[in-house]
Amino acid sequence: MHEILILIIILAVFFDVANGWHDCANAIATVVSTKVLSPMTAVVLAASMNILGAFLSTAVAKTIGTGIVDPKAVTDVVIISALLSAILWNIITILMGLPVSSSHALFGGIAGAAMAHGGSSILNVSGTIKILTSLLISPVFGIICGYLFMKLILKLFGQLGPGAISKYFGRLQILSSAFMAFGHGSNDAQKSMGIITMALVSGGVINSMDVPRWVILICALAMGFGTLFGGWKIIKTLGVKMLKLEPIHGFAAETSSAAIIIASSHFGMPVSTTHVVSSAILGVGATKRLSAVRWGIAGKIVMAWVLTLPACIGMAWGIQKALTYYHVG
Numbered sequence: 222m223h224e225i226l227i228l229i230i231i232l233a234v235f236f237d238v239a240n241g242w243h244d245c246a247n248a249i250a251t252v253v254s255t256k257v258l259s260p261m262t263a264v265v266l267a268a269s270m271n272i273l274g275a276f277l278s279t280a281v282a283k284t285i286g287t288g289i290v291d292p293k294a295v296t297d298v299v300i301i302s303a304l305l306s307a308i309l310w311n312i313i314t315i316l317m318g319l320p321v322s323s324s325h326a327l328f329g330g331i332a333g334a335a336m337a338h339g340g341s342s343i344l345n346v347s348g349t350i351k352i353l354t355s356l357l358i359s360p361v362f363g364i365i366c367g368y369l370f371m372k373l374i375l376k377l378f379g380q381l382g383p384g385a386i387s388k389y390f391g392r393l394q395i396l397s398s399a400f401m402a403f404g405h406g407s408n409d410a411q412k413s414m415g416i417i418t419m420a421l422v423s424g425g426v427i428n429s430m431d432v433p434r435w436v437i438l439i440c441a442l443a444m445g446f447g448t449l450f451g452g453w454k455i456i457k458t459l460g461v462k463m464l465k466l467e468p469i470h471g472f473a474a475e476t477s478s479a480a481i482i483i484a485s486s487h488f489g490m491p492v493s494t495t496h497v498v499s500s501a502i503l504g505v506g507a508t509k510r511l512s513a514v515r516w517g518i519a520g521k522i523v524m525a526w527v528l529t530l531p532a533c534i535g536m537a538w539g540i541q542k543a544l545t546y547y548h549v550g
Contacts, residue, residue, distance in 0.1 A: 225297045229420040232304040234443045237413040239311040240323040241271060241447025244405060244494055252398040252475070255468045257391045266395075267402040268448040274406025275441030279432040280489030281408055285415030286430045288348030289328065290335045292419040298544045299338045300420050303330035306536035310529065321529050322493035327412055328352060329533030336534075337541035355490035359481060360500035366477040367504025374473055375508065390468040397475035402448075404482035405494045410444040412491060470509075474501040 249263040
């Protein structure tokens with residue numbers, strides 16, 4: 222029993238590392254593409270702020286741990302299957318340079334493995350709807366907030382010359398990048414916290430979904446460690462291929478994204494930081510002109526988003542059935 226629990230913790234930490242590696246681009250793609258910071262400096266800044274953000278709250282962890290399925294109704298094999306499917310999807314999309322949602326991957330993994338174990342009746346319908354709603358609506362807010370915030374900035378500072386705008390917003394973009402990384406840590410690190418705490422409850426080690434301090438610490442460090450790997454293909458996709466960014470655009474996209482993510486963390490709503498920042502970039506780009514956005518690249522990103530849930534549900538279902546067949550756990 223304890224060996225399986227240790228395996229789950231290791232997998233959850235590995236998922237956190239992969240999440241940090243995959244989603245590092247969310248915080249630094251714009252600041253690197255605009256050449257405000259060197260890639261290595263940006264990565265170290267993002268890693269540090271991710272760790273700090275992970276200590277903000279545990280509301281999202283509790284939502285993940287109880288919102289999809291009752292932790293006492295699942296088995297260790299369900300949790301292992303969910304983590305393996307999410308990790309595999311993260312690795313596949315990292316190698317392809319596609320900024321997809323680790324949150325969607327984990328949600329799909331838990332749902333698929335749980336249904337393979339106990340059918341659809343095992344799912345917490347109200348909690349699932351809440352999570353799905355937050356995941357689906359947040360990109361809409363990203364586009365709207367990115368567009369409106371960029372319009373506001375242009376109204377207030379548009380009379381400045383291009384050189385002055387680049388100078389001032391280049392400095393401000395360092396702050397917005399740090400803000401975005403903090404927001405990412407506040408939401409995404411909690412997802413692994415929720416998984417580990419779910420496993421501890423399922424295994425009878427603890428009695429409630431109150432996240433232990435040691436779980437917060439290891440998930441924060443794992444997220445920061447994963448961020449140090451970069452995620453350069455995704456940075457190129459977000460910061461270069463989709464839209465030609467300048468410091469003012471990067472500042473607008475990062476600040477509006479971070480505000481949405483931190484507010485969501487406060488209310489315990491697990492959102493996709495990838496979807497929020499990608500859609501905010503689209504919103505910011507639309508203020509220039511619609512043709513400024515490379516919609517072909519954006520279309521590939523959206524297709525990857527659409528595929529994430531069914532792909533991870535299917536993988537987790539298959540992994541759970543295979544592990545059960547071979548009497549693992």
